[in-house]
Amino acid sequence: MSRIRREPADRRLHRYFVRLMLLLMLAEWLLLALERSWLPLFLVTLIILTLLAPIIFWRRLQVDLPAEFHLLAVVFIFASFYLGEIHDFYARFWWWDIALHASAGFLMGILGFLLVYLLNESRRVELHMTPGFLAFFAFIFAVAIGSLWEIFEFAMDQLVGTRMQKPMLGDPSGLTDTMWDMIVNALGALLISMAGYAYLKRGRNFFVKRWIRAFIERNPGMFTR
Incomplete structure (x- = not known):
């Protein structure tokens, strides 16, 4: 049995x-x-x-x-x-927007790293990328997604009349909020990219490694010819 x-x-x-x-x-x-x-x-x-x-x-x-x-x-x-x-947590807690944009950079950095790492490991795709390029791609991917999100917020405010861009003291236009959002997003992306680079270059501990291993085990068809 x-x-x-x-x-x-x-x-x-x-x-x-x-x-x-x-x-x-x-x-x-x-x-x-x-x-x-x-x-x-x-x-x-x-x-x-x-x-x-x-x-x-x-x-x-x-x-x-x-x-x-x-x-x-x-x-x-x-x-x-x-x-x-x-x-309305954005209005209730001044740090909510900053924390989420930093988390977004972190999360998108992980996604970018996963995508390009899996492509690099796949036998179906002839790619051989250095650790530096993998980390750079993860960073640029996260920053690009963060920038697209800011465009989405601006478009929603202009077309629908929402208040996704949060006016700050002395800047009712929301420009300062947008710039800080992009800065903390980039910092989160930089953190995960540096951690990924350290893992690939020096074999240091990196929690995404377990996710990558689990993904490969559950999707073996993507990594065989």
């Missing part, structure tokens, strides 16, 4: 967390739809799509996302959209 493989504890915790968040966000979505609060409804829809990302990636691309990275993405988007925009 073959033994039934037990689901790893982290995967089980991830599954329960996602289900709980989905129930909460679906209930919030229905309330917002009844109230016709269209912008919050749009933001909650984005959170729901993020929660469903592992299913979408698996069905469309046959790619199994790392549970840890998905949890980080969910927590970040929940803190940014639901708590920040819908429940």
Whole structure:
């Protein structure tokens, strides 16, 4: 009789967390739809799509996302959209915007590092990149995503009349807020890029290594010809 493989504890915790968040966000979505609060409804829809990302990636691309990275993405988007925009945490806590943009740089740096590292390791793609280029790509990727987000905030404020750009004392235009957002985003990206470079160059400890190893183990077809 073959033994039934037990689901790893982290995967089980991830599954329960996602289900709980989905129930909460679906209930919030229905309330917002009844109230016709269209912008919050749009933001909650984005959170729901993020929660469903592992299913979408698996069905469309046959790619199994790392549970840890998905949890980080969910927590970040929940803190940014639901708590920040819908429940006005940006106004309640002066440091909320700064913390989230620094976290965004950190998170996008991890994503950029994962993407280019996996391409470098894949046998299907003929790429051989140095540790310095991998770290540089992760940094530029995170800064680019942060810049696109600032453009999105500006467009939403101009076209829809939202207040995603937060006016600061002495600068009602929001320019100072935008610049600080980009600076802390770049600092977060720089931190993760330097950590990735140290890991690749000198073999130092790097927590993303475990995520990369798990991703390769769960998606072996991407790394064989």
